[in-house]
Amino acid sequence: MVNTSAAPLLSRLTRRGRLMAKRTCDRRCHAFVLGGFLFRTPTAWEYAAAVAGGSDPAAQRWLGWLPDSVVAEPMRAEALRVVPGTGPEWTTPDPHSVDVVAIDLAARRCAGLVSVHAGEDGSPETGGYLAPGYRGRGRGRELFTAGLVLAHEHLGLTRVRAGAEIGNVASGRSLAAAGMRRAPGPARYTLPNGRVGEAWWYQHDVPWPHRCTGPQAKWLA
Template structure:
């Protein structure tokens, strides 16, 4: 989709972005800015846009979602047109994951999603993805750095891990640029669609983690 270059529209989106950037974490959700993005608990429509951003074949090569989770065209294009800040509140379908959508405050669109979730061993892991237009530009570092902020500064976790499929060099570089370092771990992991992959593992530790006023995941805090 080509972004409509319209001065009044851009002005409205910029004002909307500034207003959203002022939001803080509360019992209804998380919100924090990093770089050009606002990371926040999504509305239902923002979450749909984020899922659409990871539904293309190139992303699914690494994500391996179940078929009924992948958004196909033309719905994918429609979802990617969602205007941030619109839609009803979203009730997460997965109690074992805390998700925040990446909102591009410059372009006024949903750019991706990052989460802190339960790994295969039950411990906290971070992971995420970007919409096609945001790949290959260094934004992966910001995405994973936001995952670390969510884990350490919002969920009170002292340690978080991340996995990448062997051969996914771009993901590995982004994880290391965000501050994670290679760590030992299981040689393989299983994607949601059942495909088993060889794995690289990464880890990040914080000496003084803290929890914010946003929703807390008891299963993560107990890990």
């Protein structure tokens, strides 16, 4: 899902930044609150923090990013200290993905990332991950529910799918808890690093989607 390195961003981190307090969508930003999280189009620094949150070995077991996309220590710890709301605007490097960062409103920390992106066959898929401190606490349901909100209430999609590697029980449970149902799909899929795994597939449909004023994915046009 995340296929660009955060390292160049981290090399430019300073204490100076532009406050981003948006909680509603506009032409540059998606924003919505769900549970204890604010989901928002990230600033460059928030995106770096989100990438760092998925760079640990436990997450990479399932995400399988390319090596230059994984943030190593000590930059990982530095990025995870980013204060949400700071940093310049961020333009996603992937034109086939719409990303929102999960911001813990109580702790004021970047807690993860969820996206709606083009799957291997070009159809819309959602996926995401949580930073280490937020796993195993039932927060995956909120994360994947946010993916459905982004797809159906912001991008105007009637259908969105998600894949989980067989054996990733936590991800499968979270997708089901968010309201997705098991669906047919390819038996195997390939991660960015080339590793091939067996997959479970999930799907969610709504009859009347909505498209907001936020940035739209060009690949969906």
